[in-house]
Amino acid sequence: MTAPEIIFDDVSKFYGDVLGVNRVTLHIPPGITSLVGPNGSGKTTLMNLMVGIIRADRGALTVRGISPDHPEQLMRIVGYATQYDAAPRGMTGLEFVSMALMLHGFTQAEATRRAWAALDRVSLTDAAKRKVGAYSKGMRQRARLAQALAHDPDVLVLDEPLNGLDPLVRAETIAAFREYADQGRHVILSSHVLQEVDVFSDQVILIANGAIMAEGQIRSVREEMHEHPSQFILHCRDAARVASMLIGDAHVSEVKILDDGAGLLVMTRRRDDLAAALSRIAIAGIEIDGVIPADENVDALYEYLIGGGR
Amino acid sequence: MNISTELRQIGVIARLELRRAFLSKRSFWVYLLALFPAVIFFGHAIEVKVRQDRWSREGTVQPAVLDRLNRGMTYNEVIKAAGTPIRDFEWERRRRDEDDTVRMRHVLLFDGRRRSDLTFRNDLLESVHTRPLASLDEDRQVFAGVFQFFFLRVAVFFGCLGIFLNLFRGEMLDKTLHFWLLAPARREVLLLGKYLSGLVASSLIFVLGTVLCFAALLWANDPVEVQQYMNTAAGHELFRYLLATVLGCVGYGSVFLAAGLLVRNPIVPIVIVLFWESIIGFLPQMLQKLSVLYYLQSVCPVSAPVEEGTPALVRLLLSPAAPSSVWVAVLGLLGLTALVLYAASRVVRKIEIDYATD
Known part of the structure; x- marks a missing residue:
């Protein structure tokens, strides 16, 4: 039923x-x-x-x-x-x-x-x-x-x-x-x-x-929005090195090192490719402490969909 | 949903609304309208009582003396028979076409019930005007006039306008209509509940006004005459006045309830209904039946007095309706009301909350 x-x-x-x-x-x-x-x-x-x-x-x-x-x-x-x-x-x-x-x-x-x-x-x-x-x-x-x-x-x-x-x-x-x-x-x-x-x-x-x-x-709403890259914050000790390894990947549109140097913001068009890239980095011996979605909240969706006016 | 649930809902809605209908600030002037004629009649009754009391203390004459007064009697003969009058006023009058000065005198006598106004010319009784201090017949005529020309056409009309027009429109203005629309009740049930509350409130207020007015009418008059009236026509006449009052609330209530659903500006229905009710005398019989006043006039027990010499046009405006039997009038008005309420129920089904535009 x-x-x-x-x-x-x-x-x-x-x-x-x-x-x-x-x-x-x-x-x-x-x-x-x-x-x-x-x-x-x-x-x-x-x-x-x-x-x-x-x-x-x-x-x-x-x-x-x-x-x-x-x-x-x-x-x-x-x-x-x-x-x-x-x-x-x-x-x-x-x-x-x-x-x-x-x-x-x-x-x-x-x-x-x-x-x-x-x-x-x-x-x-x-x-x-x-x-x-x-x-x-x-x-x-x-x-x-x-x-x-x-x-x-x-x-x-x-x-x-x-x-x-x-x-x-x-x-x-x-x-x-x-x-x-x-x-x-x-x-x-x-x-x-x-x-x-x-x-x-x-x-x-x-x-x-x-x-x-x-x-x-x-x-799921967020995932349907292919035209907007997903944002993730990676917490890691060697942010500059991780950034250099990611920046060349085709799915990555932008990488920013956080102000405190304790991580970086990555924008990707394909989540799966990012996951594969992170595995590669881990295998290379670089420790990633955490991966946090940065735009899976309503504010972000709202801004993408409606154009910034909350 | 069964009938008993809906009846209970109508009862709850009516009960909730009644308190507002009776106690809201908007109802204040309805009380004024309803009680104004009673105030006038009580004022008249008090005046009669005070005058009767004062004149009785100042000295009454035997009723037979008043009956024996004739033109041509001298002032001394009258005083000898009647004793000291209540009022004795003398003055001189001289007209242009008369050479001599005329001595005029006005004397007032009272036998405890009737007053006699005597006019003397050069000490000879020229005219005698004897009448009861208060006349029940006269007061009944006045009551009939006040009831039809003021009570029904002004007090009940505007009172119902104040109560019924606000049942929906007032809620829209107060932004509280959603409270009712969110109840698990058919809109027709809501309409009937509100109508019932308005009807009970207006009927009670105006019935009270009519009863007080009628009581004042009786109080002002001679107890013997009143008793005689009570034994004959009083019950019937009071019943017909009360019936007309309640029917007025039934009819005008339905019209203004419907108007409150249809229009935002209350001036519009006032003008339209007032105009329609005024011109029905000029309309064909068929259209007259679409007027509340047409039926109410038929229910009133005493024809409203229209002075002789009143132009036909004005007479038609004052007393337009063709007479019909009371029960035809009652059924006719109830039929008209049912028709109006049915139309209102069609509208209320589609009513929407639209506070922003009010």
Whole structure:
């Protein structure tokens, strides 16, 4: 049986004359998927399309087999923490979460119990009975996260979920995402903290100007980019000698000795050829202490694909 | 999803929205509109009570004395029969075409219920104008006029506009509509829940206004007359006024709920609906049925007074609707409301979050 997916099939969305996303086709498997792109690139549009609060002008999409045209089914399995900061007037944090649960059909007692549990997960129980309007930005963020988590959905859609969280809560939240994803659920999130996304995402979707630039695991995306050389840092004692042995190889486009002289940066168009070259160097008796990929992070991909603007 | 779940969702949505409908700052002027006529009627009642109390202390005459007053009686004869009047004011009048100065006198008598204004000319009673301090019949006419010309056309109209137009549009302005759209509920369920909350809130507010107004009307008048009225037409008339109030909320509520889904600028629906409701008297019977006011006028128990000599055009504007039976009116209005809500449900299915452009 195939895993349930989130499928975008040639989806386009325009806001009047302004492009939202253009002809997006995606198959998102369970796990943590990060949408990465600059402001206005279409990340929020993709998320809003997923939950049906905006409609595609063209194409079709389903979330685990359910169309956004059926919110009564879809929102039972989806929790969405939007970037919209406002909550209905006069609601406390507890009401904000429990009222949403009551719309799911939970009794008031059960909704309250679940709301406390969700608020506890985001460390917001102390402020649960204060008005959401009086919360700080970070607290509102956590309240939205609690609301998204409270009904234990199969798909978590989180727009910039780590903004405004303190380091401890951030670490706990990321751990919760991991736990969710490990249960075969979807966690779709967008973030500007690229290093974090890099670390905990199962796959990334790079988006710019409403178009998908790349998708997949960070490493595999990187490998598909043949036009950009891969970068490796070699840690070794005799950097100058290693550099002289590599510079003549056809697959090597550039070699730079690091400022501290304790290694060098090598750019290669063919990873396998570099591996063979390193074996040759080792056989020649030159010790290589470590080989570290220098551009298998989202920042580097981003720069290659989109052209430098993070 | 079964019906009972959806009904429960409608209940939850309505309950959540009710608090906002009753307590939001936007609702403040709805209370003002709803209670304004009651304030006027209570003011009138208090004035009657204060005057009655003061005049009773200053001296009343026997009712039979007031009935015996006739033109031609002298001032002394009247005073002898009635005793000291409540007010006795004398002045001299001289007209250009008259050579002599005329001595005029105004005397006010009160028998505890009726007041009698007497005018003397050279000490001879020239005119007698006796009337109840407060007249239930007259007050009922005034009530009918206030109810139809102010309460239904202004208070309920603008009150519903304030409550129902904001059910969706207000959420869009507050950037909170997504909270509702992310609920696992059909959009039609959301629409009905919100409509129900608006309906309950507006109906309660305006029913309260009507009841207070009616209570003030009764309080101002003679208890005997009121008792007689209570035993005959009062229950029926109050029921019809309350029915018209609730139906006004039902009808205008649906129209403004739909308008709030369709337009961003509230001026547009106000002008269009106000214009439509005003001109229905000039429209063919078929089109008149697409007006809320057409049905409401048929439900009102007492025709609103239109003064004699009022131009036909104005008369048509003030009282345009052809009379129809109450139950036809009720069913007609409910049918019109169902039609409007159905159209609104088509729109709400496609509603999108678009905060940036608001």
